[in-house]
Amino acid sequence: MDTKFSVGLHVLSMIAESQKPLTSSFLATSVGTNPSYVRKVIGLLKQASLISSQQGKSGYSLTRLASDMSLLEIYLATQELDHIHLFDIHQNGNQDCPVGRYIEPSLSPLFQDIEMSLAKSLSHQNLQDVIDRLYQTKERKDKNESSSSNKL
Numbered sequence: 001m002d003t004k005f006s007v008g009l010h011v012l013s014m015i016a017e018s019q020k021p022l023t024s025s026f027l028a029t030s031v032g033t034n035p036s037y038v039r040k041v042i043g044l045l046k047q048a049s050l051i052s053s054q055q056g057k058s059g060y061s062l063t064r065l066a067s068d069m070s071l072l073e074i075y076l077a078t079q080e081l082d083h084i085h086l087f088d089i090h091q092n093g094n095q096d097c098p099v100g101r102y103i104e105p106s107l108s109p110l111f112q113d114i115e116m117s118l119a120k121s122l123s124h125q126n127l128q129d130v131i132d133r134l135y136q137t138k139e140r141k142d143k144n145e146s147s148s149s150n151k152l
Contacts, residue, residue: 004078005075008041016062016127021057021059022059022060045077045078048074049063050062067126083115
């Protein structure tokens with residue numbers, strides 16, 4: 001797995017919470033990666049109509065509310081897929097071996113169930129949920145830091 005999904009969530013969260021347009025260079029600084037990689041992810045998000053930019057202006061904006069963007073749709077956009085595919089099964093198992101002969105038909109349904117469970121979970125969560133978690137995490141961390149600084 002690569003990092004395009006997490007980078008996409010990072011970028012979308014920043015765009016959603018910003019009061020001004022953000023450039024790919026600014027976003028790359030926050031992500032901590034090369035601006036060209038962020039531009040690649042931004043291109044995937046634009047292609048999926050999750051963000052837009054205006055001709056002649058720098059910066060990006062969401063095409064709809066964060067609560068209307070499921071994590072599944074963001075995942076599929078960043079992975080350039082139309083369905084979740086996590087696992088591949090090796091080919092050419094030895095048909096004379098009891099494991100080699102039956103591994104693919106044994107693993108395929110298992111892998112499909114896992115992928116369907118992930119798709120269902122991602123479809124029930126949205127970008128706003130991620131943003132809310134960011135604020136909750138910050139609040140907890142701030143609270144922990146302030147309580148530990150009061151101790152000797």
